[in-house]
Amino acid sequence: MISASPRRSMWSQIAVSGIGTVPICTGLGWSWPPTVPSMRRPLVISLVALAVLATLPAVPAAAAFPGRNGRIVFQRFGPVSALGDIHTITATGTGEFNLTVTPAVEDRDPAWSADGARIAFRRAGAGPDQLWLMDGDGSGLAVVPGSGTASNPNWSPDGKRLVYECWTPFTTDTDICLRNVDGSGFTLLTATVGIDENGPVWSPDGSRIVFSREIAAGGRFLMTIELKTLSSNALTSQVAGTYDSRPDWSPDNSEIAFSRFVSGTGNGGAIYRMKASGGKAALVTAPAPGTDAHHTMPAWSPNGKKIAYVHLDDDEAWGHIYTISPDGTANTQITSGPATDEVPDWRPA
Numbered sequence: 516m517i518s519a520s521p522r523r524s525m526w527s528q529i530a531v532s533g534i535g536t537v538p539i540c541t542g543l544g545w546s547w548p549p550t551v552p553s554m555r556r557p558l559v560i561s562l563v564a565l566a567v568l569a570t571l572p573a574v575p576a577a578a579a580f581p582g583r584n585g586r587i588v589f590q591r592f593g594p595v596s597a598l599g600d601i602h603t604i605t606a607t608g609t610g611e612f613n614l615t616v617t618p619a620v621e622d623r624d625p626a627w628s629a630d631g632a633r634i635a636f637r638r639a640g641a642g643p644d645q646l647w648l649m650d651g652d653g654s655g656l657a658v659v660p661g662s663g664t665a666s667n668p669n670w671s672p673d674g675k676r677l678v679y680e681c682w683t684p685f686t687t688d689t690d691i692c693l694r695n696v697d698g699s700g701f702t703l704l705t706a707t708v709g710i711d712e713n714g715p716v717w718s719p720d721g722s723r724i725v726f727s728r729e730i731a732a733g734g735r736f737l738m739t740i741e742l743k744t745l746s747s748n749a750l751t752s753q754v755a756g757t758y759d760s761r762p763d764w765s766p767d768n769s770e771i772a773f774s775r776f777v778s779g780t781g782n783g784g785a786i787y788r789m790k791a792s793g794g795k796a797a798l799v800t801a802p803a804p805g806t807d808a809h810h811t812m813p814a815w816s817p818n819g820k821k822i823a824y825v826h827l828d829d830d831e832a833w834g835h836i837y838t839i840s841p842d843g844t845a846n847t848q849i850t851s852g853p854a855t856d857e858v859p860d861w862r863p864a
Contacts, residue, residue, distance in 0.1 A: 580629050580672065580719040581766035582817040585862030586610075586651075588625040588634055589836055593854030601625045601636055603651075603862075606821070606838060608849045614653035617641070624858055627651075628670045629719075631863045635659075635668040635677055635696075646679060648696060651862065660698030669716045676700070678715040678724055691715045691726055691740075704740065712738075714761050718791075720768050725750070725791075727760040727773075735760050737773060739791075750793040758784070764791065765815050772799065772813035772822055772841075784809035786824050788841055799843050802826065814859045823849070823859040831855050 584606055591613075592599040598621040604611040614634070615622045621639040628635070631651065638647045646662040649655055659668075659677065666689075668679040674696075681692035681703070689711045693702040704724070705712050713735075715726040722742060727735045732755035739748050750771065751759045762773040771791050776784035785801035799822060802808045812825045822841055826848075827834040834855040839846045850856045 580817060580863055582863035584816045584818055585631055585864030587823055587836065587859050587861050588627060589856050589859045590623045590625060591854050591856050598640065599623045604849060624667050626669050626860050627862045628674045629672045629863060630674055635670060637666050646677065659694065659696060661701065662694060667714055671717050672719060672721045678717055680713055689713055716763055718764050718768055719766055725762045725764065725771055727762065734758055737762050761812050763813050763815055766817055766819045772815060774811040774813065776809065781805060784811045786810045786813045786822065799841060800824065800839050800846060812858055814861055816861045817863040823861055825857050825859065827857065
């Protein structure tokens with residue numbers, strides 16, 4: 516369900532070579548709490564104007580995400596932390612550890628750096644809402660200057676930049692943005708007025724970013740952007756009522772796992788995988804029909820032999836993390852209990 520929100524007529528548009536038409540804020544006002552289609556919890560946001568476009572830096576394939584399987588980071592909210600903390604756990608379900616322990620602050624959307632040393636995440640309620648970084652043990656907290664209200668950060672392979680969802684001021688729209696971890700080098704990568712782009716993920720070879728784009732008729736499809744040329748390519752079809760989201764690259768760049776929900780079927784969202792160039796998608800796992808639940812948020816393991824995902828209640832009343840082989844076998848529950856565990860990401864070790 517998508518809730519409509521009023522918009523302010525405080526925008527003009529400019530054409531930017533290589534990117535397209537970009538909205539530019541001409542005034543200041545307030546924002547409304549949007550409801551994200553794939554998540555029914557409202558995100559109340561404070562917005563800052565996005566006013567400057569930087570030149571898109573070249574992206575070297577200096578690092579990749581393959582490696583041995585380390586700990587899984589995830590977000591948890593529930594009886595102990597109503598807003599959300601960031602935890603890690605082993606792939607066997609042992610050694611769970613709360614990294615943030617911030618009952619009055621919302622910490623979500625964790626993502627490991629390619630070297631497994633740091634975690635990027637979204638923090639709200641500790642001053643201005645921004646992206647933050649921390650070491651893998653929860654120490655070394657640092658804000659990403661200028662990131663503003665943002666979500667779903669993901670690292671470049673060289674560990675110098677982040678790609679993330681940035682909120683368009685005075686609307687419920689999200690675009691895809693790039694920024695160096697020190698706050699410099701801001702780039703607005705997409706600027707589609709009235710259309711959301713979500714869930715950006717950098718390819719392990721550093722050449723492309725995959726993300727989900729909304730369609731006006733109701734639905735989502737997957738796209739990639741080639742960073743050297745800024746050319747884009749649709750990976751899945753634009754079909755009203757079909758929502759393809761939460762993509763993640765396999766560590767060898769060859770495949771993409773993603774979540775697909777088809778409205779009106781009575782079935783929840785399921786995990787699929789497909790070649791990174793597009794084509795037919797293969798089912799990995801799906802919830803039992805009629806259970807009012809989804810399998811979503813896939814995350815490949817660094818060795819490419821497992822996919823972590825979330826078995827999630829439709830209203831997010833509960834959520835548990837599982838791992839599964841890409842062929843759909845060896846399905847294993849990792850977390851349990853009354854809390855809602857989401858957004859797993861596997862540490863390269």
